[in-house]
Amino acid sequence: TAGGAVAAVDLGATSGRVMIGRVSAGALELEQVARFPNGPVQHNDGLHWDFTALYEHIVAGLAEALRREPSIASIGIDSWAVDYGLLRDGEMVTEPFHYRDDRTAVGVERVHDELPFADLYRRNGLQFLPFNTLYQFAADSKVAGADRALLIPDLVAYLLTGAQIAERTNASTTGLVNVRIGEWDADLLERLNISAELLPALVEPGASVGRLRGDAEERVGAPLEVIAVGSHDTASAIVAVPMTSPNAAYISCGTWGLVGVELDHPVISDAARAANFTNEGGVDGRVRFLHNVTGLWLLSEAVRTWEQEDGSSIHLPELLDAASFATTDVPTFDANDPRLAAPGDMPSRIAELLREGGQTVPKTREAFTRTIVESIAKAFADAVHTAAALTERAIDVVHVVGGGSLNRLLCQTTADRAGMPVLAGPVEATAIGNVLVQARAHGWFGPDATLETLRAAIASEFSPVRYEPRGDA
């Protein structure tokens, strides 16, 4: 295999990062070049991205990446799904909204008045999440005056290159792509009063978007190529799950836990709809048949609340170690309760759910942490079993990738509750998926490399940690 270097921009909930990915025969190495905050900011009209500041960090990070590694051949950009920026005459209309803004509730009502959810599901195959782009559009008064909407990674690519595209995996999370034909659903757009002109042409991961130009070229230092990757962070992460069998399930676990299987064709049955399983677009036309579970968000928001109470920081690995020794009965709550979605005091909200369920509220932070982790694990295990039932697959192993793969308590309790082994890692799945889709586009994996080729490379480079289910748990 030939090789080379690429840059990956990954905009996550805990931070934004620029990485260098070096790929050579059988080896893959990541170097973090820049890390910067990516939290929401409150404006008068709601929660927004701090996008202008973020873009400055990205450009500076790319310049630093090229300084450290002059052979960088291209840039790939990924971020979380659903959020977008609006343009008018090529200029950003306002800082993009953040999906955790609760304005989306009115959008849900408006859309479902026009088209009941069951009809919508048959068209777009998407699980109901109140912040799916189509609901955000319906709640966003600025859409009418805009002539273009670009999802966040596409917006960054546009500012860098001047090219306007809609990368396919992320576009699938808007709710506006028809799940059967894989194109923008013209009829749906019309019914929702969205101009078809608002949305640019869909492109496949691996396609060239354009080259840096103008100010971006000058500041980064070269007319680097931007290549579309699985720009939905979860799509990139799933590329990097070292699955070797169709009976494997995966959990991409960061702020969210995305739990499911990879399919060749969507499943849009009534049962899938009732279970709120989604058919998101994967790289190479695969289907990410999965369910969103509120993941480490519950833990990070709880820790944030405790840190505010204490006025000092908490060492999470220590807290998790202590939590793993809590041996008393562990009360659990529904990790997916919508009341836990917004930022704010997490322990109080969880305590309320526990009381509602007739359970006792843990008294120590260790025990409370254990309850949070086990509640996440329980939701994970349930979703794995549901995915197996809905797809009639004999799931026998669960891969956990992303930040959650380092959480031993979570991996072990997930194995216990699912009743099957968990294979944990790689932790940097999203960045790896981003890098490998670029590397493949450059031909570094040969002319016919499939996702299986890429996954075999990952499995040998990052051997997963295995957790056996404990029968007595």
Ligand code: LRH
């Ligand atoms: C994970 C993720 C997930 C979406 C959510 C908005 O980062 O992209 O796949 O559902 O954020």
